Amino acid sequence: MVLADSEYGESEENFVSILNKERLNFVLAIRSNHGIWLALGQRIRYNKWREFERVFTTGEKEKRYIREIIFGKKREIRYWQVTNNKETLPKNSTWYIMTKVPKIKYQEVGNLYGIRNWVEYGLKQSKNELGWADFRVTDYSRIERWWEIVMSAYLMVSLQSEQLNEAKEANLHLEKPAKEEMKKHPWWDEGKGWKNILNNLRLFIQPLCYFNLLKPWLIIEFKFQIIRLFCRLFFQLNQLINSLLEKIFSHIFYFSSA
Numbered sequence: 001m002v003l004a005d006s007e008y009g010e011s012e013e014n015f016v017s018i019l020n021k022e023r024l025n026f027v028l029a030i031r032s033n034h035g036i037w038l039a040l041g042q043r044i045r046y047n048k049w050r051e052f053e054r055v056f057t058t059g060e061k062e063k064r065y066i067r068e069i070i071f072g073k074k075r076e077i078r079y080w081q082v083t084n085n086k087e088t089l090p091k092n093s094t095w096y097i098m099t100k101v102p103k104i105k106y107q108e109v110g111n112l113y114g115i116r117n118w119v120e121y122g123l124k125q126s127k128n129e130l131g132w133a134d135f136r137v138t139d140y141s142r143i144e145r146w147w148e149i150v151m152s153a154y155l156m157v158s159l160q161s162e163q164l165n166e167a168k169e170a171n172l173h174l175e176k177p178a179k180e181e182m183k184k185h186p187w188w189d190e191g192k193g194w195k196n197i198l199n200n201l202r203l204f205i206q207p208l209c210y211f212n213l214l215k216p217w218l219i220i221e222f223k224f225q226i227i228r229l230f231c232r233l234f235f236q237l238n239q240l241i242n243s244l245l246e247k248i249f250s251h252i253f254y255f256s257s258a
Contacts, residue, residue, distance in 0.1 A: 002026040003116035014140045025101045027112045032096050042072030049086045052107045066106050082110045160197045
């Protein structure tokens with residue numbers, strides 16, 4: 001089941017169409033002015049309000065209200081309005097939801113969508129650190145490409161974590177000197193957390209980024225000494241990185257920043 005906010009719920013031609021094509025169930029938020037094409041003579045009907053209990057992960061419960069909005073006739077995709085005050089419909093606590101879940105009951109709609117907030121909360125820090133939250137796209141092909149980039153970065157960081165490396169005992173004699181050499185960097189972080197590892201990996205990537213930023217100026221004012229220094233630095237970085245990667249991958253795997 002897919003849970004998503006209104007940015008995706010309103011992406012009918014891309015995101016939602018792919019979910020339908022893959023036959024995936026979903027619970028998506030939509031805007032209050034969400035529109036549906038109706039046949040001549042059809043109308044929008046608002047069913048009566050029903051009370052239900054919103055159950056939080058702590059076990060606490062809160063009274064909420066829900067009603068189904070029917071565009072013309074009932075369809076496979078259904079539409080709902082959820083609120084904590086059916087009289088005033090406060091803007092910040094009234095939601096419009098679109099579901100495609102066979103035989104879903106009104107009591108389940110609000111609680112299923114509520115799970116999305118915990119998914120968002122749980123992934124928020126990782127999204128921010130990886131840059132997942134820096135861009136918002138709704139075209140499915142762009143979403144797919146962006147996810148691929150982000151998850152590749154996540155894998156690169158995770159492969160350096162102690163949890164994944166505890167069982168790897170090969171080439172420790174190479175790994176320890178390499179780490180000692182890298183620790184000489186003034187910005188090296190000796191912490192063992194995910195953010196610490198991310199910081200250290202960024203230190204490896206920075207020289208290549210800086211070199212590419214300098215390249216246009218090197219075309220204007222060529223300096224062989226600068227090129228030679230960068231080449232020496234890349235060579236040393238490759239040696240350090242390869243000695244670390246041998247702990248994880250076989251000896252036929254090599255990394256190059258070229």
